[in-house]
Amino acid sequence: MTNKVAIAEGLFTWPSDNPALLGSRCQVCGIAEFPQKLSCPACGSQDVKVEALPRRGKLWSWTIQSFMPKKPYHTDETPETFRPYGVGYIELPGAVCVESRLYENTAEKLEIGMEMELVVDTLRHDEDGNEVVCFSFKAA
Numbered sequence: 529m530t531n532k533v534a535i536a537e538g539l540f541t542w543p544s545d546n547p548a549l550l551g552s553r554c555q556v557c558g559i560a561e562f563p564q565k566l567s568c569p570a571c572g573s574q575d576v577k578v579e580a581l582p583r584r585g586k587l588w589s590w591t592i593q594s595f596m597p598k599k600p601y602h603t604d605e606t607p608e609t610f611r612p613y614g615v616g617y618i619e620l621p622g623a624v625c626v627e628s629r630l631y632e633n634t635a636e637k638l639e640i641g642m643e644m645e646l647v648v649d650t651l652r653h654d655e656d657g658n659e660v661v662c663f664s665f666k667a668a
């Protein structure tokens with residue numbers, strides 16, 4: 529079986545059958561951030577705790593990208609095999625707006641306000657043959 533490695537430490541719970549994004553929440557003013565921060569951007573407090581964020585949210589805004597993603601979010605695609613992909617902001621309840629690659633890649637499949645669910649899937653392979661996994665959101 530291929531080894532699946534997370535694209536970065538601390539972005540989401542991994543390995544996991546039910547992965548969740550890892551944000552931080554200020555214990556003073558309650559503001560949540562993703563990716564997690566060491567201090568609160570709103571009040572400056574360093575009293576922040578890592579928190580697993582809700583796995584579902586609503587599509588806040590989106591676009592279709594028609595150029596290849598740059599490092600570190602690159603894929604196995606080449607300019608010849610590249611296909612446009614969706615990018616959007618997902619509003620997670622009680623939490624934060626998260627920018628994410630979307631599973632859907634055409635305008636017909638995307639609508640502001642639609643319910644979206646977190647998925648962790650293979651983005652590319654690394655030079656050791658591992659599958660590099662990253663988060664995205666797809667229609668729930």
Ligand SMILES: [Zn+2]
Pocket residue numbers: 554555556557558559568569570571572573
């Ligand atoms: Zn704060």
